[in-house]
Amino acid sequence: MNFKINYKDSTTDARSGEIVLSRGVVKTPVFMPVGTLATVKGLTPRELVDINAEIILGNTYHLMLRPGEELVSQFGGIANFMAWHKPVLTDSGGYQVFSLAEQRKITEEGAEFRSHIDGSRHFLSPERAVEIQSQLNSDIMMVLDECPAKEFSKTEVLKSLQLTQRWAERCFLAKKEIEKKQHNVDFSKANFVWKYLKASEQNLFPIVQGGIHLDLRKESAEGLISLDAPGYAIGGVSVGEGHELMREVVEFTTPLLPTKKPRYLMGVGHPQDLLMGIAAGIDMFDCVLPTRNGRNGGALTKNGPINLKNACHRDSFDPIDDDCDCYACQNFSKGYIRHLFIAREMLASTLTSMHNVRFLISLMEQARIEIKNKTFASFAKEFMRRYNKK
């Protein structure tokens, strides 16, 4: 993996660059659509390419349960499996173990839990998390971390980040062990000629934790930097602490991370948080917001979010956002899309998800231009003024 910073803003810490991965080049800052179960809900890979998605995220927790990493591995990994011929990042499964799984028990060894689907028992250790992601054959893997619960005391958060540090170290050791092995997949019976059989290189990012405690964020960051990883993530934000506390944590933590490596703010996708993160020097984001909200009628526009199910859109000839270049906005009216939502037609979710993802990707594209022009601060201010004005 190679990361090159091409431009820096003058009045903020924003930067734009390129991450070169074995499946392709990703321009930063980048928004990664979430493809939980090896599909970005409602969109074809062809549609994702059309809206200029350059990298997507897959969820290890979901994929280990369904269809199982062995099956994905038989198909040459998640990218081949889902016919997405660009880079993929997989998370470690940690976050979902803490937010979705049942009867979880955390020990030094790892996390034992029951599947939220069928109650089956599973065990995720740092070594297993890396092994699974190796089988998923993502371009970027994440270490298994513990996401501290909101009600944790500061002492508990400290203990948790120390566990996350030890797990991160075990993940890096596990990765070295796995790289010694050969992964050979027999495609002799395949009718397809897949274009990219394998990511020739997988990169492992550790995750800074520490909750809302800045001194603990510092301790976590410093511990992980010693691992000399190819990139670093900030986790445990956007978990209900609110925009201002998130801003404080991100603005404090980001400068602690190595300047020359990509910085990834996990699970963040509200436009105001994306712009805040970019200004703080973040390069990568992911969030289910554009697709999850999109399936429920929530659409992002330059004038703020709207709900397409509302009766006020019934007669509207206008597109969701008249500045948007996506297929949905170039062809369909809000009145039509509202009808699709009311009639519970699949196309409602597809068009709105497509628009929402495109909206965030466009925001990243514009941010890159503004960073190059050293005008990011005024752009972000003007964007937010219009976005928040009702």
Add this chain to the structure above:
Amino acid sequence: MNFKINYKDSTTDARSGEIVLSRGVVKTPVFMPVGTLATVKGLTPRELVDINAEIILGNTYHLMLRPGEELVSQFGGIANFMAWHKPVLTDSGGYQVFSLAEQRKITEEGAEFRSHIDGSRHFLSPERAVEIQSQLNSDIMMVLDECPAKEFSKTEVLKSLQLTQRWAERCFLAKKEIEKKQHNVDFSKANFVWKYLKASEQNLFPIVQGGIHLDLRKESAEGLISLDAPGYAIGGVSVGEGHELMREVVEFTTPLLPTKKPRYLMGVGHPQDLLMGIAAGIDMFDCVLPTRNGRNGGALTKNGPINLKNACHRDSFDPIDDDCDCYACQNFSKGYIRHLFIAREMLASTLTSMHNVRFLISLMEQARIEIKNKTFASFAKEFMRRYNKK
């Protein structure tokens, strides 16, 4: 409307030609995907164009209930509303009144019924059916007909087709009245520049009924031919009578219809029935089969239908049909699509519906080639041999 027959088969009554409508040219024999609520479920108009759909069908019954024909009319008709810039055929709503609606009461005047959605009261007369379809602005409209119930005695079927005849006559009168009026739609506030604001010409097809009674089919056909319509449909087939009885009715009725006008076999979509219909001289077909089955895992292949949910497809690297040129078959394995079905992902329905519709459209394309080469009979025989072989 203009219909031109370009080629005739030598050993069957199959013919291929072109229907020139104000929104485009439709090559026949043609399969029309069903877009019940102004969307072909799971597919974007762009995807429909990609699989070479040339005309789609909209359901008057569904659209009059949701979103209502007035709203569709405000958007310039169904084609503009759904951003489909090719011809549209609408049915009259009759079939759904008989199959879906509640508490229906049929009188000479028309059909009173309650909506299957909210129980609201509605009335559909021949005049209303034409008025609604005029507002939907389809290229081809259908007359309101009574679809006789399976348990009807022959006398009841006779009474029913006589009612259908009187209703057809009233539909043609209503159409003349409506054409005198001006339909002006104010698009001055529209942000879109719609490419095709209006079908400059709407064509009305009557529907031959008569159940499984050949003499009644003859009486119905003869009565309707006196209307000198631009095209004729055969209705009341594929309602549970079985393939052989359907064949008997179609092979008997089709030659009774004017040779120089398009003949439309309503609601038929099984490959064997399509080939039978083409051989009998049918030009147009529609059916929900490819999309409805597609949403439930049912896929059409040259070797017969398969269910993609079955465990036998779990590890399959193969596409649904290795001869198919659709996006689904060119990129995705059965193993992946099965995973999507098991995980209840929308993309499962999209890919399988896309393939199924393409499969039937490809079958029509191949049929046109075989008719031109005067080899349709042997083609159909060989297709069915492979399709039915297990």
